Amino acid sequence: MIAIPALLAVGLLVAIFVGYNIGGSSTGVAFGPAVGSRIVGKAAAAGIFTAFALVGGWTIGRNVIETMSEGIVPQSQFTLAVSIVVLFFAGGGLLVSNVFGVPASTSMTAVGAIAGLGIATNTLDEQVMFAILAAWIIAPAVAFSVGLVIGRYVYPHLDARISFTRFQGGLVRLDRSGSGHLPTPTLNENAAPRDVLGALIVVIIACYNAFSAGASNAANAIAPLVGNGSITASQGIVLAIAAIGVGSFTIARRTLDTIGEGITDLPILAAMIVSLVGATIITVLSGLGIPASLAVSMTSCIIGLGWGRSSRVVTLAEATSVALEKGGAEATDVVLKKEDRPEFSADAILAESGKSNSDSNPARGPTVGELATGEDEDQTEQQDTEREPIEVPGIGEEEPEEVLEETPVLFDRVATGRVVFLWLLTPTISTIGSYTIFVLFF
Structure with missing residues (x-):
């Protein structure tokens, strides 16, 4: 048996703790829609996510x-x-996340701790750090912009033509009626071809999210140990992913029950778009060697989707002409009556899906949170599969009240402000705390 020095054992345990919590939080975000739609089970989701x-x-x-x-x-x-x-410090970021119920970025917190070390020892590579900080600003801006364009020009058309069904018995069932000893997997008899295609898209995007999470988060758990030569990069990756996998099979079951804190009120289609955009941004940054937060990019995309959707009530020509005459702040007031003016927010995504308190505006499809809690039981599989495409009004043709009529609040502005504040606070505290510790004790 190989003896492990006590200090190294402590380091490995802390790395495992970080990876364990990453698996617990990331699995729900990646596979929430797939589990909520009952396309895959929790155990299968954990296994696929880990792979x-x-x-x-x-x-x-x-x-x-x-x-x-x-x-x-x-x-x-x-x-x-x-x-x-x-x-x-990386583990501390996860603790802050758990205490305040906010998905704090482990990447940003870990980078902050390393930056504090570099400042304290006067060894910080300013060029690399500037590139990372620039990416942290550009990534959410890109996510917001992409979400805004999709929300304004693409999302309504997709929502009118695509539906995601929740299958009460699962998409795939085990047929035990045969003469053999092993049950045979069979497709749910209520599943139409487009349901199978939609399910396949959901699973593919979930796998893509898992790939992105592994690419960006493995370093958070083991990079310092790789840096000092205690373990190799390959050993560290195996250790980190193993810990992430344990988290996926254990504490992630709770996050899968709630289907991710940040997407519970999103329609399935919106969740897929947000996941695809966020994962793509993080994958590109990971390929460049830049650690970044998937949660920040996804949240920025959600806000962009809502803004883009609600902006469809006016044309660019109307908004531009009035902005030139009256100024941007007064443009919307002139184009729309003040009392009818919609708030540009992510609330509009719920309106697009028909999520309303009004009986005259029935829901078109379930949200991710409803799939998790079973609140959408009254919507049958057959009704979903027979949904007809809806004609989408052109930009500037919709009435504001049709966009935001009695929609429940998806983004509470106070809560959103708290989230953004903590995203900025945690890496700042990490940097200052790390600097203080390394100056005083090292």
Whole structure:
């Protein structure tokens, strides 16, 4: 039996703790829609998530590990004791997330701790750090912009033609009526071809999210230990993904019950778009070796979708002409009556899906949260599969009240402000705390 030094054992345990919590939080976000739609079960979701996270970490995730283990500060700075401190800060970010119920970015917190080390020792690579900070600003801006364009020009047409069905007995059932000893998987008899296609899209995007999560998050758990040479990058990836997998099979079951804190009120279609955009941004950044937050990108895309959807009540020509004459702040007031003017927010995504308190505006399809809690039981499989495409009004032809009529609030502005504040606060505290500790004790 190989003896592990006590300090290294502590470092490995902290790394496992970080990976365990990453698996618990990320699995629900990636596979929430698939589990809520009963396309896959929780155990299958955990297994698939772990497999694709391993692929992501083993491939482009190495670029992020390299940046965090030797790019921000020289590799020589990562003694074993220093590495443990950095990992504790990454774990602290997860603790803040749990205490305040906000998905704090582990990547941003870990980078902040490493930056504090670099400032304290005067070894920070300012060029690399500037590139990371620039990406943290550009990524959510891109996510918001893409969401806005999709919400304004694409989402209503997709929503009118695509539906996602919740199958009470699951999409695939086990037929035990045969003479053989093993049950035979059979497709749900209520499943139309487009239901199968929709289910396939949901699962593919979930796998893509898992790949992205592994690529960006493996480094958060093991980069400092790789930096000091305690473990190799390959060993670290296996350790991190194993810990993430344990989290997926255990505490992630709770997050799968609630189908992710940030997407419970989103229609399935919107959740898929948000997941696809967020995962793509993080995959690209991971390929460049830049650690970034998937949660930040996804939230920015959600806001952009809502803004884009609600902006359809006016044409660009109307908004531009009035803006030139009256100024941007007064443009919407002139084009629309003040009392009819919609608030540009993510609430409009619920309106697009027909989520309303009004009996005259019935829901078109279930939201992710309803699929999780079973609140959409009254909507039968057959009704979903027979849904006819809806004609989409042109831009500027919709009445504001049709867009936001009695919609429940998807984004509480106070809560959103708290989320953004904590996203900025946690890496700031990590950087200042790390700097203080390394100046005083190292």
